[in-house]
Amino acid sequence: MKSGDARVALIGFPSVGKSTFLSLMTSTASEAASYEFTTLTCIPGVIEYKGANIQLLDLPGIIEGAAQGKGRGRQVIAVARTSDVVIMMLDATKGEVQRSLLERELESVGIRLNKCKPNIYFKPKKGGGISFNSTVTLTQCSEKLVQLILHEYKIFNAEVLFREDCSPDEFIDVIVGNRVYMPCLYVYNKIDQISMEEVDRLARRPNSVVISCGMKLNLDYLLEKLWEYLALTCIYTKKRGQRPDFTDAIILRKGASVEHVCHRIHRTLASQFKYALVWGTSTKYSPQRVGLTHLMEHEDVIQIVKK
Ligand SMILES: Nc1nc2c(ncn2[C@@H]2O[C@H](COP(=O)(O)OP(=O)(O)OP(=O)(O)O)[C@@H](O)[C@H]2O)c(=O)[nH]1
Ligand SMILES: [K+]
Numbered sequence: 001m002k003s004g005d006a007r008v009a010l011i012g013f014p015s016v017g018k019s020t021f022l023s024l025m026t027s028t029a030s031e032a033a034s035y036e037f038t039t040l041t042c043i044p045g046v047i048e049y050k051g052a053n054i055q056l057l058d059l060p061g062i063i064e065g066a067a068q069g070k071g072r073g074r075q076v077i078a079v080a081r082t083s084d085v086v087i088m089m090l091d092a093t094k095g096e097v098q099r100s101l102l103e104r105e106l107e108s109v110g111i112r113l114n115k116c117k118p119n120i121y122f123k124p125k126k127g128g129g130i131s132f133n134s135t136v137t138l139t140q141c142s143e144k145l146v147q148l149i150l151h152e153y154k155i156f157n158a159e160v161l162f163r164e165d166c167s168p169d170e171f172i173d174v175i176v177g178n179r180v181y182m183p184c185l186y187v188y189n190k191i192d193q194i195s196m197e198e199v200d201r202l203a204r205r206p207n208s209v210v211i212s213c214g215m216k217l218n219l220d221y222l223l224e225k226l227w228e229y230l231a232l233t234c235i236y237t238k239k240r241g242q243r244p245d246f247t248d249a250i251i252l253r254k255g256a257s258v259e260h261v262c263h264r265i266h267r268t269l270a271s272q273f274k275y276a277l278v279w280g281t282s283t284k285y286s287p288q289r290v291g292l293t294h295l296m297e298h299e300d301v302i303q304i305v306k307k
């Protein structure tokens with residue numbers, strides 16, 4: 001069940017330390033042992049951090065071919081798709097190949113790690129052929145190639161506008177749809193087993209954090225990074241004539257609207273809503289009068305006025 005303010009999935013090969021990590025970071029105990037496939041089902045735990053409840057999911061270890069249904073891989077990957085951030089846990093004593101194998105597994109089921117959705121406008125039409133335009137110079141795709149790709153997918157009428165210099169694979173992602181774009185933290189565990197030089201090299205890799213669950217090393221830093229990758233939006237409420245309540249933030253996912261804030265305060269508040277006053281970076285003026293569809297930004301203050 002999805003609960004809390006955000007969800008983080010622990011993905012990795014067997015025995016990299018996923019369960020050890022869950023037991024350390026949450027009040028849930030997940031069995032850890034030196035043999036592979038100790039965990040056979042999804043074990044949820046909760047990390048409480050900066051007033052947010054972050055659901056952490058310990059999952060069975062996945063192996064090569066997981067996406068094709070080997071082991072419990074398919075279920076694990078289905079859970080990963082629903083999370084807000086993936087922690088890819090890796091054994092620092094093993095080679096880089098584990099990382100590329102896992103990336104390939106996730107890639108093959110349409111999960112895109114640390115990538116933005118390609119900025120391409122694509123609209124299938126009933127007729128009129130293919131209209132192709134771009135606002136930037138394209139170095140990887142051409143009108144001809146785009147047409148070929150579309151024909152491959154049996155699309156003969158569509159409007160295509162490249163707003164970014166995308167690759168053919170990125171264009172295919174847009175046509176196929178159903179892709180999820182997800183932040184991923186590569187966490188190298190068991191650094192107690194490798195040299196300082198190795199630790200230093202891994203720590204400098206992009207999107208990477210080095211830890212040791214065994215020796216409780218660098219776990220605070222990992223939490224800080226996780227918080228950054230979750231990019232949650234904290235909203236403070238204020239009553240008329242009073243100061244904002246900075247002790248109790250409402251925590252929402254990025255892109256949340258005033259309506260989301262209302263629902264979080266009370267089930268029926270949105271139906272009694274007249275307008276809201278918002279202070280912060282989401283508005284031009286502070287305060288600004290806004291409606292239910294207004295999008296909130298991190299650390300905005302809101303005062304809701306009822307009918
Ligand atoms: N040296 C060292 N051993 C660790 C560390 N973290 C975990 N381990 C050991 O690694 C082994 C596997 O840990 P688990 O937590 O069971 O690993 P898992 O990824 O959950 O494994 P599966 O559930 O089988 O996929 C255990 O013997 C742990 O004690 C660490 O930081 N350093
Ligand atoms: K294990």
Ligand SMILES: [Mg+2]
Pocket residue numbers: 018019020031032038039058059060061
């Ligand atoms: Mg486990």
